[in-house]
Amino acid sequence: MVDSIVVQNVTKDFTMQYHRSLKQMAVATFKGLPLKEQFQAVNDVSFTVEQGESIGLMGLNGSGKSTLLKLINGVMRPDQGSIRTRGRIAGLIATGAGFHPQMTGRENLFLNGAILGMGEAEIKRKFDDIVAFADIGKFLDTPVSHYSSGMYARLGFSIAIHVDADIFLADEVLAVGDRPFKRKCVQKMQEIRQQGTTIFYVSHATASVRSMCDRVLVLESGHLNFDGDVEEGIRYLQYDDDPTDQPTTAAGNTDEELGADI
Numbered sequence: 001m002v003d004s005i006v007v008q009n010v011t012k013d014f015t016m017q018y019h020r021s022l023k024q025m026a027v028a029t030f031k032g033l034p035l036k037e038q039f040q041a042v043n044d045v046s047f048t049v050e051q052g053e054s055i056g057l058m059g060l061n062g063s064g065k066s067t068l069l070k071l072i073n074g075v076m077r078p079d080q081g082s083i084r085t086r087g088r089i090a091g092l093i094a095t096g097a098g099f100h101p102q103m104t105g106r107e108n109l110f111l112n113g114a115i116l117g118m119g120e121a122e123i124k125r126k127f128d129d130i131v132a133f134a135d136i137g138k139f140l141d142t143p144v145s146h147y148s149s150g151m152y153a154r155l156g157f158s159i160a161i162h163v164d165a166d167i168f169l170a171d172e173v174l175a176v177g178d179r180p181f182k183r184k185c186v187q188k189m190q191e192i193r194q195q196g197t198t199i200f201y202v203s204h205a206t207a208s209v210r211s212m213c214d215r216v217l218v219l220e221s222g223h224l225n226f227d228g229d230v231e232e233g234i235r236y237l238q239y240d241d242d243p244t245d246q247p248t249t250a251a252g253n254t255d256e257e258l259g260a261d262i
């Protein structure tokens with residue numbers, strides 16, 4: 001087996017600024033209150049992912065999932081520890097990231113494709129497939145600043161999934177977008193999974209994690225407190241115990257409904 005992602009004792013610090021204006025800072029200093037505080041968004045995290053594994057990264061809001069994805073992707077550097085990845089990485093780690101608002105969908109497709117490591121010839125070859133998958137119709141030639149969040153996600157996901165990547169990172173790709181598009185995304189991710197791509201999928205949605213992942217990691221306040229079987233991971237999170245924990249989608253479908261679809 002070949003290692004795809006090796007994360008060793010990784011820590012990422014952020015600074016929380018309590019007071020923004022000069023006046024607030026002066027008052028806080030006078031009262032002896034702290035102006036800022038450092039905290040670990042990711043705290044001494046270690047794990048290894050083998051090529052072809054599909055990992056569900058779960059945890060409550062603010063537990064450090066997106067930060068960990070950005071560290072793996074390389075858009076952020078760890079303050080301590082090391083991350084090694086093998087091969088080309090693609091994915092959607094923030095809706096609209098890498099898009100220029102004044103440029104059209106078509107222009108952004110070329111720009112974003114290039115950012116993700118595709119050459120011009122490769123983008124041209126895949127252009128029709130990317131556009132067909134995104135299915136944004138006449139909006140392809142409209143500046144993306146006029147796009148809805150769902151349309152951003154459609155185009156961003158479509159470009160990323162068409163990169164011939166060894167590792168695909170997906171942060172909440174199913175959080176926006178309507179029900180048919182979510183289904184299409186899951187199917188497409190299943191396809192690349194079967195082709196041997198390593199998948200790192202951040203989600204609160206238990207049904208899609210169940211259907212797509214073979215291992216779950218759970219982050220709690222930056223600590224990796226669970227690494228193992230999908231069902232055990234979901235039980236560990238207690239997401240199935242509370243009906244109010246069923247995440248609803250933008251289209252108003254619960255996760256279980258989505259799960260029933262896929």
Ligand SMILES: Nc1ncnc2c1ncn2[C@@H]1O[C@H](COP(=O)(O)OP(=O)(O)OP(=O)(O)O)[C@@H](O)[C@H]1O
Nearest residue numbers: 014015016041059060061062063064065066067068
């Ligand atoms: N650039 C930043 N500067 C300062 N703090 C940050 C920054 N990015 C994230 N944080 C903080 O780090 C913590 C972890 O954030 P992160 O976005 O990784 O969590 P998450 O698990 O992805 O949350 P969610 O489920 O809400 O998307 C949060 O407390 C967040 O406020």
